[in-house]
Amino acid sequence: MLALMIYSGYASDAQIDTPAASPAGSVSTTVGLTEVKIDYSRPRTKGRKIFGDGPTFLTPYGKAWRTGANGGTKITFSDDVKVEGIAVPKGEYLILTWPGATEWTVSLYKDIKLGGNVSEYNAAQDAAKFKVKAEKLADRVEQLTFSIGDLTEDNKTAKVQLAWENTSVKFGVTVDFDSKVMASIDKTMAGTPDGDNYFAASVYYLETGRDLKKALDWMDKSLAAQKDGAPYWMLYQKARIQKGLGNKAGAIATATASKEAAAKAKNADYEKMNDTLITSLK
Numbered sequence: 001m002l003a004l005m006i007y008s009g010y011a012s013d014a015q016i017d018t019p020a021a022s023p024a025g026s027v028s029t030t031v032g033l034t035e036v037k038i039d040y041s042r043p044r045t046k047g048r049k050i051f052g053d054g055p056t057f058l059t060p061y062g063k064a065w066r067t068g069a070n071g072g073t074k075i076t077f078s079d080d081v082k083v084e085g086i087a088v089p090k091g092e093y094l095i096l097t098w099p100g101a102t103e104w105t106v107s108l109y110k111d112i113k114l115g116g117n118v119s120e121y122n123a124a125q126d127a128a129k130f131k132v133k134a135e136k137l138a139d140r141v142e143q144l145t146f147s148i149g150d151l152t153e154d155n156k157t158a159k160v161q162l163a164w165e166n167t168s169v170k171f172g173v174t175v176d177f178d179s180k181v182m183a184s185i186d187k188t189m190a191g192t193p194d195g196d197n198y199f200a201a202s203v204y205y206l207e208t209g210r211d212l213k214k215a216l217d218w219m220d221k222s223l224a225a226q227k228d229g230a231p232y233w234m235l236y237q238k239a240r241i242q243k244g245l246g247n248k249a250g251a252i253a254t255a256t257a258s259k260e261a262a263a264k265a266k267n268a269d270y271e272k273m274n275d276t277l278i279t280s281l282k
Contacts, residue, residue, distance in 0.1 A: 022069030029148045031158045032177035038146045040073035045142055050165040051099050066116035067095045082174040086128040104134050104169045135168045195225030203237050212244045232261035232270050248281045
């Protein structure tokens with residue numbers, strides 16, 4: 001009996017780990033100030049026909065799909081966002097889809113407990129439901145892959161892409177961070193801002209087309225706080241502000257100083273950027 005107990009205890013502790021048929025995957029990125037994260041299980045094609053019309057396909061057109069394996073795919077937003085123009089509160093959602101030949105329907109589903117049990121789908125739980133274009137891929141994707149890319153220069157919009165077999169679909173996520181940034185600037189400037197704060201606020205005002213006189217004042221205060229001289233990247237931004245204010249002579253002088261400092265630091269990129277800026281002022 002003692003021997004049996006010892007063996008049973010050993011057997012209960014022993015675990016054999018093998019690779020998952022559909023291993024876990026995760027992708028995340030920050031859009032503006034909002035983290036967008038996707039957690040999913042990644043099935044392989046294994047020689048199967050994945051998307052198509054009829055029961056011979058793993059995921060037939062027009063049928064609800066958990067959009068992955070196991071418990072389905074979850075997407076999380078750390079702030080309120082808009083998805084394909086639809087307001088979606090911050091939180092975690094399932095991504096449910098209805099594939100089609102040229103168009104897919106996508107739902108961001110509020111009831112996470114649904115998991116992969118799409119037969120229990122309830123439209124009342126849709127946080128957002130929309131249609132997106134389906135595109136054919138030139139290169140075959142063996143394993144389901146989600147990515148977050150196509151981030152716009154203003155950091156306000158990104159695209160979530162699903163790619164599997166020879167099909168790709170994308171949907172857009174748009175964020176709003178301006179109110180947060182402005183509240184942070186107002187709070188910081190009401191206190192005791194340092195040189196970095198002045199610089200960040202100045203550049204934000206420049207990039208968003210706000211009061212350039214105030215931006216210039218903050219930039220000068222930031223430069224005055226520098227202990228080792230004026231950095232070339234700060235001078236470059238000051239020259240841009242001066243250009244925006246119509247002070248061409250001042251902007252050229254500042255850009256020239258920035259270029260010289262960049263050359264000393266062996267930063268060819270800023271040398272070229274200043275050359276371009278100076279040329280635009282002549």
